[in-house]
Amino acid sequence: MKKQILVIHGGNAFKNQKEYLAYLKNLKIDIYWSEKWKAKLPVTLGKKFEVLAPKMPNLMNAKFNEWKIWFEKYFPYLRDNIILLGHSLGGIFLAKYLSENKFPKKIMAVFLIAAPCGYVNFELPKNLDKMSKQAGRIFIYHSQDDPIVPISEARKYKNLLPEAELVIFKNREHFNQENFPEIVKKIKSLKY
Numbered sequence: 001m002k003k004q005i006l007v008i009h010g011g012n013a014f015k016n017q018k019e020y021l022a023y024l025k026n027l028k029i030d031i032y033w034s035e036k037w038k039a040k041l042p043v044t045l046g047k048k049f050e051v052l053a054p055k056m057p058n059l060m061n062a063k064f065n066e067w068k069i070w071f072e073k074y075f076p077y078l079r080d081n082i083i084l085l086g087h088s089l090g091g092i093f094l095a096k097y098l099s100e101n102k103f104p105k106k107i108m109a110v111f112l113i114a115a116p117c118g119y120v121n122f123e124l125p126k127n128l129d130k131m132s133k134q135a136g137r138i139f140i141y142h143s144q145d146d147p148i149v150p151i152s153e154a155r156k157y158k159n160l161l162p163e164a165e166l167v168i169f170k171n172r173e174h175f176n177q178e179n180f181p182e183i184v185k186k187i188k189s190l191k192y
Contacts, residue, residue, distance in 0.1 A: 002047075002050040003049050003050070004050050004051075004078060004083070005050070005051045005082070006078065006083070007090070008054070008056060009038060009053070009056060009087055009088075009090050011088070011090075012062065013062045015120050020061045036177065037178060037180035037183070038053065039053075041053075041184070049187070052077070054073075056071075056093075062089060062122075064096060064121045068101075081106055081192060082105050084135075085111040086111065086112055086115060087113045087114060088114050088115060089115075089116070089119065091116075092117065092118075095124060096122055096123070096124055096125075099124060101130075102134070103134055106136075108136045108190060108192065109137040109138070109190055110138050111139045111141065112141070113142075114143065114146055114149050114175050115140075116149045117153040117157055128160045137165070137190070138164035140154050140165070141182075142154035142166075142167075142169070143168070143171065143172035143174070143175065144169065144171075146172075146174050149174065154166060154168065
């Protein structure tokens with residue numbers, strides 16, 4: 001049976017409608033779409049892995065409760081020893097969800113990649129003990145030059161999750177890159 005990985009992408013959240021509309025007005029768009037590392041995971045990991053990548057609702061103005069409802073719709077399709085991977089807002093979503101809820105399957109590992117440790121509508125509880133107890137191994141990946149989520153956020157996670165493995169890169173910014181060989185290698189190295 002294939003090993004499952006559930007990938008939660010990033011997004012934005014705003015305090016109010018005025019802030020959101022200002023963001024939209026000032027947003028620079030990229031008219032050319034390209035596949036980044038998350039979309040390539042089914043190929044780079046190979047046939048032994050099944051990569052699930054739900055498109056979370058309202059990614060430009062995300063709300064935790066909406067993401068929670070959507071996330072839970074995937075539970076009937078999940079198996080034990082799953083790997084959860086969250087990039088940016090997807091990372092704090094997983095941290096908050098796992099700190100406040102019981103996940104229905106055994107988790108092998110959780111990857112928090114360039115994840116903020118506090119964000120509008122995605123505020124974390126004071127401790128992440130519940131996450132620690134059910135998350136299996138925890139990996140925090142961050143880059144020192146991230147222009148969106150400062151490196152200090154990764155250090156906050158490390159303080160809250162002392163058992164986590166913190167991996168810091170020097171020049172990967174927010175990991176909006178074509179390939180992520182270090183993640184692929186780490187996932188493949190996990191003992192199932």
